[in-house]
Amino acid sequence: MTGIAVRVEALEMVYEIDGEQVHALRGVDLEFAPGESIALLGPSGSGKSSLLTLLAGLQKPTSGRALLDGQDVTAMSERALLTLRARDVGVVVQGPARNLLPYANAEENVRFAQRAVPRDRRGRLRPPAELLEGLGLGHVRRSGLGALSGGEQQRLSLAVGLAGAPGLLLADEPTSQLDATNRAHVVDMLTAAAADGATIVVVTHDEHMAQQVDRSVHLRDGLVVP
Ligand SMILES: Nc1ncnc2c1ncn2[C@@H]1O[C@H](COP(=O)(O)OP(=O)(O)OP(=O)(O)O)[C@@H](O)[C@H]1O
Ligand SMILES: [Mg+2]
Structure with missing residues (x-):
């Protein structure tokens, strides 16, 4: 699989x-080059989630552009963005429950995320049970969301983000509620996706995770700092 190239130009977001x-x-x-894995670091309020949601096309910037494989997501229609996210870009926003279908069990959440993947690519998908x-x-495959702990919901969000074998994964603090063992599970999963060719952008405060990626980008007060 080829990862998606990311290019951000003079991006400004004013709320x-x-x-x-x-x-x-x-x-x-x-x-970011195709297949590159990046940790996005910075203090609370520095703009990490804003950057990630703009890359995902979940909101429009005040000015500037964000290009995924040359396509400007800041200028795309909602419909085109829905298709892009369903097929090519896995998104895990901050706050696990926001990524999940409340009335489906764990496995159904993963299955649903795989439905929009074109038939000719289905062979590449990992079976939900394996993910x-x-x-x-x-052990919680058949559990409804109400029966999952916060950390389990967080890991399920990542499973959903990776379900479609996306060319780009955007994940916002996917380990914030996890213990060391489960953080390691997440790092393994991201490493496997990277080995598969995916471009990965992960917001994290986790030093261990930051050491596993190709490159770290630091944000401070809305700007990239060295
Ligand atoms: N929807 C919004 N409306 C108004 N202000 C917002 C909104 N989203 C973010 N902000 C503000 O923009 C700034 C950057 O927020 P952002 O969520 O991008 O930071 P962050 O680096 O992800 O922080 P954290 O580590 O706490 O998640 C903050 O001052 C925040 O209060
Ligand atoms: Mg944030």
């Missing part, structure tokens, strides 16, 4: 709350 402007991103330029097993979730 407005109660007439006050919050400058979350102040002109970010970045380039869940790899993340230490074999």
Whole structure:
């Protein structure tokens, strides 16, 4: 599989709350090669989640562009973005429950994420049971979300993000609620996806994870810093 190239050009994100402007991103330029794995680091409020959701096309920037394999996601229609995310870009947003279908069990959540993958690519997909097993979730395969702990929901979110064997995985703090054993499961899973050719962008405060990726990018106050 070929990973997706990422290019960010002069990206700015200004939120407005109660007439006050919050400058979350102040002109970010970045380039990630296909298959590269990147850790996005920085203090709380530095703009990491804003950058990730912009790359996923989940919101529009104030200015600038974000290109995935040359396609500008900041200019795409919602419909095209839905297709892109369903087929090519796995997204795990911050806060596990937001990534999951509340009325489906663990395995059904993974299966659902695989439904939009074109037939000619289905052979590449890992069986849901195997993905869940790899993340230490074999025993809760048939459990509904209400029966899953926070950490289990977090790992399930990653299983869903990886379910379609995406060319790009965008994951926001996928280990924030996990113990050492389960953090290692997640790192193994991301390493396997990278070995498969996927480009990976992971927001993390986890030093161990940051050491496993190809490169770290540090954000501070809405800017990339050395
Ligand atoms: N939807 C929003 N509306 C208003 N302000 C927002 C919104 N999302 C983020 N912000 C603000 O933008 C800034 C950057 O937030 P962002 O969530 O990108 O930071 P972060 O680096 O992911 O932080 P954390 O490590 O706490 O998750 C913060 O000041 C935040 O309060
Ligand atoms: Mg965040």
